[in-house]
Amino acid sequence: MANFDDDPAAERAVLLEAQRIARMGSWTVEAATGRAYLSAGLRGLCGLPADGTVEDLVALVHQEDLAVLGEFRDRLWAQRSPETLDLDVRDVTGERSYLVRARAEFDASGALVTVHGTVQDVTKIRALERQLSQDGRLFRETQRVARMGTWEWDTATGDCVWSSMLYDLAGIAPGTAITYSDYLRIVHPDDRGWVDQRWQELASARRPVECEHRVVRPDGKRRVFRVRGEAADPDRGVMIGTCQDVTEQRSTETRMQRSSKRFTDLVAITPVGIALFDDAERLVDANDALCSLLGMDLERLRGTTAEQLTHPDDRESRRGRDTPAFHSGQRVLSTAAGKPVYCELNATVSVTDDGRRFWLVVFADVTDRRRTAERLRHQATHDELTGLPGRAAVKELLATLLGGRDYQRIALLFCDVDNFKRVNDSLGHDVGDELITALARRLERGLPPSCTVARMSGDEYVVICSDVDEAGGVEVLANQVASLLRTAVPVRGQLLRVSASIGAAVPTGPETSGADLLRYADAAMFAAKARGTGRVSMASDALIASANSQMLLEGQLREAIANDQLVLHYQPVVGPDGTVLSAEALVRWPHPERGLLMPGEFLPVAEQGDLQGELDRWVLRTAFTEAAEWPQLCGGVLTGGVAIAVNLAGLVPGDPDFVDIVTSCVAATGISWDRVILELVETSLIDLPSRSREAMAELVERGVRFAVDDFGTGYSSLARLKELPAQIIKIDRRFVSGVATDASDFAVARALVDMARAMGRSCVAEGVENATQFHVLRGVGVDAYQGWLMSRPIPAREFRELLKLGPVHIPSGA
Template sequence: MGSAVPVPGSRGFSVVPGTVVPGAVPGPAARHRAGALAVLPVADGGPEGGPDGRPVLPPGPALRHDAYGRIVAVREAVAELVDPTGALEPCRMLGRPLGELLADIAPVDPAAGPEGLLVARLRRVTGAPLPVQIVAWPEAAGGAVLVLVPQAPAPEPAPVYGPTAADVERIAGLGHWEVDLATGSAWLSPVLAELLGLDHRPQRRAEGLLAALHPADRRGFARRWSALVADGTPLEADARLGDGTGRILQLHAALRPDGTVLGTASDVTARRQAEERLRALTQRFTDLLAVAPVGIALFDDDERLVKANQALCRLLGQGPEALRGRRADELLDLGAEAAAGAGPATPLLARPAGSAGSVSWSCTPRALRTRERGADGADAGAVWCELHVSVSVHDDGGVTHLVVFTDVTDARRVEASLRHQAMHDELTGLPNRRALSTTVSRLLAGPTARRTGVLFCDLDNFKRVNDSLGHDAGDELLVELAARLRERLPAGCAASRSAGDEFVVVCADVDLHGGLDALSATVAGILRTAIPVHGQLVRISATVGAAVGATIGADALPDPSRPDIDPTADPVEQVLRQERATELAGLEPAPGHPGTGDLMRFADAALFEAKSGGTGRFALADEAIMKGADEALRMETQLREAMVNDELVLHFQPVVGPDGRVQTAEALVRWQHPEQGLLFPDKFLPVAEAADLMGDLDRWVLRTAVREAAVWPPSGPDGVAPSVAVNLAGLLPGDPDFLDTVHDAVSRAGLPYDRLVLELVETCLADLPSTTLREMNELIAAGVRFAVDDFGTGYSSLSRLTGLPAQIVKLDRGFVRGVATGESDRAVARAVVDLTAAIGQICVAEGVEDTDQFAVLRDLGVHAYQGWLFARAMPVEAFTQLLRRGPLSPEDRAAG
């Protein structure tokens, strides 16, 4: 194999062609030049051990040979030096003896260069051998890693340069240094000298290295240096440079057996700045968690809680330690969700369907279980939170769930209150007409459709309670009756308040209660009672009209997607709960059943039939009633068309003064029906009232009456035409469009305001709010007069007259009828006349039919008279001719 070539100062390291002596280590001077190579692979796998425990070749022209001198690894740069044409593949060099590649290996002359380097000649495919210097690292197994440094340019065509040791240090961003503890001298690599901002010279004092550091960091470095020298503790430290640039060096040093210290230094300024920015971001994130007003939690791969901020701890009433490790689903209050009709329970962190990897989503509010602090861990009400979930998948496949909990408990409470208000009556708390309609529709779509019953209950004489005791008393009575219904209705039935004094009972299956007849009697019995109100015992009863699904031919059309209604439980509660669950699930609500309106209409028609026979009765919808209801519906449609097509007409009945002059004419509506001829109000006003058309009818009468009155001739020598009086029952003071409607009608007709009288029953004029009074006073100031119609049928106290905002009082015909023969009627008439005169009102007697009545009323001081004694109501043409004839007298008795 050849004789060994000793290397001076190499401490036993000798290289012969094809041979490396095991156990040899490079000397200090050799490591001066090779130091960068020695530390470079620390970042790159390194000669000190790659992933397989073997040294990794440095970049550039480097190779490895084994204990037998065979090449076992080679960089492409070596092949390029051997064959500049690039034809030589590195793999062809593997297994070849090192002597075939390198010739004349010898130590460098210490006078000519640094101690410890080798020189040799690199054999090439063409041309003369290339002089190279060699830096070698022995391996424990007996081989070595060699780096070849060409000493002359490679010949054409493609010169190849290998890196110098300084180049490798610069590439690695590392410098190295060595201190001889015996002499205190230090040696710095060129790269380290540049990092420290020092001039490069081979030797300097160790103290100079310490002086290059920032004064604030010198003491800490000195303490670690002392530990290194004293007991060999490896030195690891960061230190700032003292040049004011703020650069940071990472220093590593180790004590060698020969009493020297070998160290490395790298500029980690950028890395430390990045780490500081990361720490700042992390701290900001931690601070954000602490001060965030919403709950925030981190869950691990197993969906166990890792971290919870204070807001979430407050929501749940538990500390972070108590929450840590809890599974996500353990935070849910499934009982509260079920009670709220939230539908089937789903896992708290359930991914959206079809999602994978890192993903974010939001989900509907969930109920969280909470505990009251300071209450011995007692359970408290659920906290409802909207969830916003973000799932992050790490490089190692791990998963982190970031969950934001937004407390919506109060918002849900408000929402539930609004939803309750939308479906329940404000006064009694019973379900309202909307809830009733939804329930009936749902029942008609279920298996008990033909047995579904609806009972309309109208309180008898309830208006008298309001009129005599006041509206507060009426409200109190309604509340008490609602409570009785809730408590005493049979199972499977529920009450609702439709409007005013009308209750409606719905039953899922009337057969469970003996049929519709028996159930109607039961409901009527519940509402037949005596209740103390405002210190008085008020006896009350109700008239009931009922209909059942079989009456309208309802057939069960079960919806398999909707659960059935339990016929023994509250049907309204069940339906509203199911509707809420449908809404939360994002499903479309079921369409209304087409028979809902018919069933309720027929029950209402049965109520109308029952009321026609007196109070306290009940009636069931049968064929005749259904036919009547259909006829009423047909008449309602025709009435609507009549108002549009001007099929309605007005007749006018004079109101005359003691001198016979016509002062006012009351407008009375008639319907010129295309099939039934002229119809009087008693035939169609109930239809208009049931269909809520009274307001539209009043508007038509008002517009038509003022338009016709505007062209009436004068009724006396003063040249003034009579006023026109219009009865209002659907358009009342306080309605949103009342004032505008009156102003618009009068201005369009051109009628003076002082020729318009608006008649209302006394209950419409009592206890008016201030806004309504302001509207009335505005019209009164313009000249309009208000009249109390049918006075005496409402409030019994004459003192009420002083509080009514009216200028005219019309004495009801019930008192006028007996005024000539009955002392009590005459006494009432006298009291009314005297009181109206005292407070400056005009008293008009209604229903004057004979001369005896007229004589008595005239003697009592009545201001004006209306009745058949003077004239019946007549068409406008006849009324105009009557005005032209002059004053009327009882003997004239015009026929309508």
């Protein structure tokens, strides 16, 4: 070792070199004078000149560290012991760290004499410490997230060292002294023997060990540990390892295995075909249902491609289309016998454990459903009674024919059986159905192949001819159809002589649509019917213009209904003393060009345009709304509210949503159920199906009353009165007009009143226009009266004023 006693310069040089290597410098401050000494090493470390001062040194400190540096100085000057103080500060850039260490020297009296210190660049040390700290934190977090602890086992002493995470996993208080025997005590009794054997093998053979076993924690909870161990220092017999809690993973795996087993079982027993295909679209596996569906065993199916399974007809239809083998939709498969099977496919792509892709395809046999759909489509486009094409099929056929090059050769005949309503009303619907079917068969047998017969509605047929020249011309064809429908049809032992009114139309140009042709032929049919029964009429220019005018009026009516451009007038129904019992709502149309239109001018348009249902709903909603605001104080007398009667034509009890529509109107307006009267014509109440009667009964139970309007005009006998599910009978004005002058009218009125009273129904006389009629009807016991004698139909505002006046005037006398 060198001796520097005789060479201070050499010693100083060595000291400076040591400071440079340690990236350190020293400093001294005299307490009495404040003089400071900065070593050359310190100046070099901090980049200060030879005359650098303490102030220059402080100026190099980061702004945020100046406060703690001041506190550090105050502590040095204030302390009374030679204790060394440390402080970390950063340079002005914040990129480098320095450790400042200082110690005070005192004289014999304890006064501060000098402060000695050093400054060392610890940037790399601090970075390493931070990295080590971060590594330690990440290691601890990794153990926590992975639920993994570490351990050390001294096989010589049996002592173990556990990480804090392992204590937590085992449910043992951290810091508890642990030995190998303590560890074995928490191993499940059934696993303890073989686990001990594995660890003893590690201790003796020093070969790495990995195993899973169950543990029973002190709190009784059972967990599954995955433990790994190996020799850390074979010479000293120290083993180290990890311990991970894999309870959740094993539980999940068990559930997945059970789920997979259930899935496998489900695939095996499910009634739909299921198959697995590899990435080359070859069948790898299939369940019994698919084998049964295709009539092949699994061995025969294995290796077949999706294209090979497809029926040749379907394969040909798909040729040239860039579609994947498996996609949502339908595919026709081929059985072993070559029979087509319609299947709906649902496919999904999955991946096996080794990363290979496969398709899971479900084949649902929809052959029966397809047949049912075709049958339903036939039912939707064909008439159920006669089997003839229906309205939808007529529209499709007309659109096809009129869109072709030979549209000028097309003719359409609209046929309406004369007086068919009388047959239905007098002989019953069953007889009417037999008659309609017999006429349909006559038309099918008697017309040329170019003609298609269809049924539009109850007693209406349509004949569409695709080549009228082949049939001999429009007139010849129309007369032939008239001849076929002018016949005597044997039905249930009697001959029914019938005829039909026929309207014929041909396209007026390439712009003629199917709807136009139907309208023209319909208008011609009505013109024929106006001339008498069994007549034929051609759609002339005048008729077509009239039909177009009707179509315009229909569009305007549709708009008027939608925009609330109609109004209601009300005609009171009064008792024998003039008390207003109810009022019938009568619709009027204030047309912007034609003025106020009465129902007779636009109801036929509503009927032809299928607007009666919409019109009925508008009248219901409007009448209930206005009636809900009628005064209950009439002539100074408080009443329960005058009832409102609405005549229905398009909305009838047989409609599926009849009850819902009435209910929603009542609920929306707040009118009382017992103030609602629904009037229906006599013929709509005859032979009602059970569903219609149930709908009426449901409304009657809530308080609604039904009235038979114009009773006596429906070609039915008085005996049918008993069958009508109504509470009110309205005697038609044709009997009322002659009740005082015609003995038969008087007899009918009296019989109706007597029968209605015996059956618990009330009678209303319609069309009462003079005092004589009123007195005669009151004499036979009529319950209520409606007609111009009491009041004409008046607007809503005038009717409210009429109600306020009390009972209407009743003619005196007898």
